[in-house]
Amino acid sequence: MTLDQLQTQFEAFKTKKLALDMSRGKPSAAQLDLSNELLDIVTSKDYLSSQGAETRNYGGLDGLPETKELFKNFLEVSSVEEVVVGGNASLTIMHDIISRGITHGMCDSELAWGKQTIKFICPVPGYDRHFSICQHFGIEMIPVACNENGPDMDQVEQLVANDASIKGIWIVPKYSNPTGLSCSDEVVDRLSSMKTAANDFRIFWDNAYAVHHLSEDKDVLKNILTSCKAAGNDNRPFILCSTSKITFAGAGVSAVGGSVANMDWYRGHLFFSTIGPDKLNQVRHNRFFKNIEGLHKHMEKHAALLKPRFEKTLSILETELGGTGLATWTKPNGGYFISLDVPNGCAKRVVALAGEAGVKLTGAGATYPDKKDPNDSNIRLAPSCPTVNEIEQAMQIVCLATKIAAVEVDIVKDSVLS
């Protein structure tokens, strides 16, 4: 097919004046409906905690006992002392912990992070909001390639062993944003046991997709806190999660887990900023899930909605780009994203072309620190929100745009494309 022919196809799509969005890792309306019972489950007749505690008044700095118990099981930590329940977003907890690191340091810091030059390792491609936090606090970001098992550990180990200013690493361990892939047991063990020049090194273990499987084919990871403890690095991980993509995004419950020393440090800090998070919303969530098994059961309903969307995305990629050598993509068992790599120098062009044809994609580069993808090749696809039919159209446009961009930069001769 010639460039002319590709462009004719493309113009045909443009005349449809589509408005499709594969840019955001948002639950669809159908997914939100799965949790509507949350809105009816606490009433004026019935608002006490399961233990009879008043939920309408002050108190409960780190969560209701029953909510801590639920998140203990979610975070897979060993006691409720290793849990702090937060507000509606784990992003807020992550920002908060780093902000307090900047002003005060961690529980084992000799000096507040703000009083020194500090660096974080940023596996790439990764989550833009993690990188934004670093940028905001002037934390230097060191990109390290993320492969199918997690970050390149040879590189990570060498970096942290030799530079005491490296204080942290961002990890989305399961169904990572944007690759959808998970850390192998070896990576978990190496992260847990590696020698760090900094005494106060932290892993920000953002387990945002901990229970977000697409099918029975589930990724199972080694327990990061157990591994860190076994290596004598008890205070290394902060484990983050929320129900934003389980119940309601923005009206869910978040939590952080880690060693008692880390959690006591955080509770000590929280005293200055809050009397406690919204307990009524905690009760709603406890009643809705009943227990961790109930939460897992609930996730199967999400999977039923997400799986066909992922399958459609992958099938169009395979049909349109399979065998062309123009692109590679991940095939996740869970999460919210598929990571697509187009020829170097083409990602921005593909996103722009798709936009012209009415398909909104995450900005090219967003998955890299400072929004700069050095290869300009990575594109994050978010199939959760559009319908399967919309995905079919959107992905055909994305694939066509990939072919056009590749021909434009002479990656392939147009005649090669069928």
Add this chain to the structure above:
Amino acid sequence: MTLDQLQTQFEAFKTKKLALDMSRGKPSAAQLDLSNELLDIVTSKDYLSSQGAETRNYGGLDGLPETKELFKNFLEVSSVEEVVVGGNASLTIMHDIISRGITHGMCDSELAWGKQTIKFICPVPGYDRHFSICQHFGIEMIPVACNENGPDMDQVEQLVANDASIKGIWIVPKYSNPTGLSCSDEVVDRLSSMKTAANDFRIFWDNAYAVHHLSEDKDVLKNILTSCKAAGNDNRPFILCSTSKITFAGAGVSAVGGSVANMDWYRGHLFFSTIGPDKLNQVRHNRFFKNIEGLHKHMEKHAALLKPRFEKTLSILETELGGTGLATWTKPNGGYFISLDVPNGCAKRVVALAGEAGVKLTGAGATYPDKKDPNDSNIRLAPSCPTVNEIEQAMQIVCLATKIAAVEVDIVKDSVLS
């Protein structure tokens, strides 16, 4: 009455093994009941905003338009751009603004506050949580006496004019914690127009009791933002409020108001820490109040519960200590507290004695920076939670304890006391 006789009375109280609490500015259960409709007002059948917006998904960094409109009227600012709706607590917003000041500085700071020695003026007696934030961030506190019209402005003006390291002042402008008294128009004007050596001086205008009148006898204050603008100091005030003592403490909605420059600065910062606050809870509050008139109407129900409690507290003080010269106390038109001054050197003893007889009071000194009342004379009384009968008993014990403590330190001859 001799000390022996006072002690006999006191021992009689002790045998009752009371457990009364006048320590915390908490709404009573009856007050919480006033807002129970909140728990039924958003259901799975009816959860969209008044403009039909999805409230279960991400978005809305600074609040739903209808919630911003409500708080625009609550905060008495002139546009919704002058409002940011927050999470469940204004304490969190105050801590957050100061934390961001420490790491980044205000919108008009030349240098982050954390990179310099900074000081705040703390009117005393005041709110312990304000002082704790300062202490936490190593902000030096300069106590200034608070009289019946607000802080001693001669002193405040002199301090801020000559010391560029003074970056802020805490003010609870209406029905202050703990005095229950309000700033006069003159104090508002002087705070607004005073020359400050610091370009980035801020008033933390914690209007926690803005609508918390006890009767038709309402304190009406000059508008701080209007006054500051008139004086060319648009960015001076951050105006804080929440519904913690209007609906549910811990499950309410907070907000901050101020100049567009201040709010844009705050929105810019919030981007890094949140996708937005809980919109479902915003909808609950909008529906419950309908509008600002509805909110004021709702507060009359609180007043009906609080007024007899304040009256009982004041009447026992008058009956037991009136004319003795042993104590002075405030007679607020609103808020949650009465401030009691006992003879110098007696506050700790009174609190301890009350505790022995089963009456829990706020710790003596709590109303001063570092919890140190230089005169050891101020005690904060919080009448909201106990019943009127409980208040009667508790206040008789407090008054008796005051007499005993005064006799013990030879302030009065015991024979003077009747």
